[in-house]
Amino acid sequence: MIFFEPHKRDRQLFPHDVFKGLVIPRPIGWVSTMSRAGELNLAPYSYFNGMSSWPQIVAFASESPKDSCSFAIETGEFTWSMATWDLREQMNLTSAGLPRGESEFAHAGLATAPSRMVKPPRVAASPAALECKVTQVLELKDIEGKATGGVVVFGQVVGIHLEERIVKDGKVDAVAMKPIARCGYHDYAVVERVFSLARPESGGSAFGGPESKQKRAGR
Numbered sequence: 001m002i003f004f005e006p007h008k009r010d011r012q013l014f015p016h017d018v019f020k021g022l023v024i025p026r027p028i029g030w031v032s033t034m035s036r037a038g039e040l041n042l043a044p045y046s047y048f049n050g051m052s053s054w055p056q057i058v059a060f061a062s063e064s065p066k067d068s069c070s071f072a073i074e075t076g077e078f079t080w081s082m083a084t085w086d087l088r089e090q091m092n093l094t095s096a097g098l099p100r101g102e103s104e105f106a107h108a109g110l111a112t113a114p115s116r117m118v119k120p121p122r123v124a125a126s127p128a129a130l131e132c133k134v135t136q137v138l139e140l141k142d143i144e145g146k147a148t149g150g151v152v153v154f155g156q157v158v159g160i161h162l163e164e165r166i167v168k169d170g171k172v173d174a175v176a177m178k179p180i181a182r183c184g185y186h187d188y189a190v191v192e193r194v195f196s197l198a199r200p201e202s203g204g205s206a207f208g209g210p211e212s213k214q215k216r217a218g219r
Helices: 067-075 085-093 213-218
Strands: 029-034 040-045 048-053 056-062 077-081 128-141 147-162 180-182 188-190
Touching: 029 048, 029 056, 029 067, 040 056, 040 067, 056 067, 056 128, 067 077, 067 128, 067 147, 077 147, 085 180
Parallel strands: none
Antiparallel strands: 029 040, 029 077, 048 056, 056 147, 077 128, 128 147, 180 188
């Protein structure tokens, strides 16, 4: 078993950051934002995830100031679009460091689709999208209390878009969507097969704390 402290990593043995190869697969937050001046931005964030199932809250993190965070903080709104196997090349193109205000939608040849509850548009070709309003912004600090420069933007879901083809028996079909996720380095994963495991019947949930049967059925 190899052990090392992150800041003492043997760079000959591990020339690349091991952390990014361990916290995997990471869902991709394909985040769209709009500035007050109407400038559009679209960027993929692998430091993204759902934070709460009710109210439904998602979050994306940036390790340095970027347009996505700046615009979301400025206007209080953003959208998330599902990044899929069919859209992998376009998703990658939107990670380019374009000048502020230059639209990644246009750069990647992606059409926009209007949102209903927020101003930023979503990716028209994506099979699923969330409209979100910012609830809080957290500045990341290290164990010494020093600011890292990183920021986490939290947003509550106020609207959901789904293509009819990905809905089967009242559930979202992950295989039909073929979502992609970030692994380490330049690697990605795609969902092409799923399996099910029923939770043990008990007074609590190992995945989210105590949860009554009534709450499970209602949400």
